[in-house]
Amino acid sequence: MTLLPIHLLGSPVLRERAREVPEVTHQVRHLVDDLFHTMRTDGGVGLAANQVGVAERVAVVDTGNDPLILINPVILERSGSQVDEEGCLSIPEVFADVERAQHVLIETTTLDGARTRVEADGFRARAIQHEIDHLDGILFLDRLSPLKRRMLTRKWQKMRAGSVGYTREVVPKGG
Numbered sequence: 001m002t003l004l005p006i007h008l009l010g011s012p013v014l015r016e017r018a019r020e021v022p023e024v025t026h027q028v029r030h031l032v033d034d035l036f037h038t039m040r041t042d043g044g045v046g047l048a049a050n051q052v053g054v055a056e057r058v059a060v061v062d063t064g065n066d067p068l069i070l071i072n073p074v075i076l077e078r079s080g081s082q083v084d085e086e087g088c089l090s091i092p093e094v095f096a097d098v099e100r101a102q103h104v105l106i107e108t109t110t111l112d113g114a115r116t117r118v119e120a121d122g123f124r125a126r127a128i129q130h131e132i133d134h135l136d137g138i139l140f141l142d143r144l145s146p147l148k149r150r151m152l153t154r155k156w157q158k159m160r161a162g163s164v165g166y167t168r169e170v171v172p173k174g175g
C-alpha cells in the first residue's frame with residue numbers, strides 16, 4: 001500500500017466532478033487500499049479519490065467500526081437533519097458546523113462489482129455525504145453561509161501564506 005499525497009483547497013481536481021468507474025479493476029482495488037491506508041495514517045474518517053488527485057467516483061469512509069467502500073455511490077433517500085462540526089483532510093485546521101441529513105440510504109458498488117444498498121445515520125451518514133460531495137467537486141465550505149465561508153477562506157489563506165503548491169505529504173504520526 002502507498003501513502004498518497006493529499007490535494008489541498010486550491011487544487012483544481014477538488015473542483016472536478018469525478019467520472020464513473022466503468023468496472024472494478026485491479027487498479028480500482030489498489031486505489032481503495034491506498035485511500036484507506038492514507039486516510040487512517042492521516043487520522044481521517046473519510047477520503048475521496050479527488051483528494052489524492054484521481055477524478056474517479058471512488059471514496060472510503062470509516063467512522064470507527066464499519067469500513068465502507070464507495071464506488072459510483074448514489075444517495076437514494078435522505079431524511080432528518082443534523083448540525084455538527086466538520087473538517088476535511090484537504091483543508092487542515094479549518095472546521096465549521098455543517099447541516100446534513102441525519103439518515104441516508106445509498107446505493108454503491110462493492111469490490112465484487114455488485115450494486116448494494118447501505119443505510120447510515122448520524123456521524124456515519126455525515127461522513128458519507130461529505131465524501132459524495134467531494135466526488136461532485138463540492139467542499140464542506142460550500143455548505144456554509146457566504147459570510148462564514150469568506151471568513152474561513154481568509155483564515156485558510158493566512159495559514160497558507162508563503163506555501164508553495166497544493167498537495168501535502170502524509171506523514172505517519174509518532175513514527
Ligand code: ZN
Nearest residue numbers: 087088089090
Ligand atoms: Zn473532505
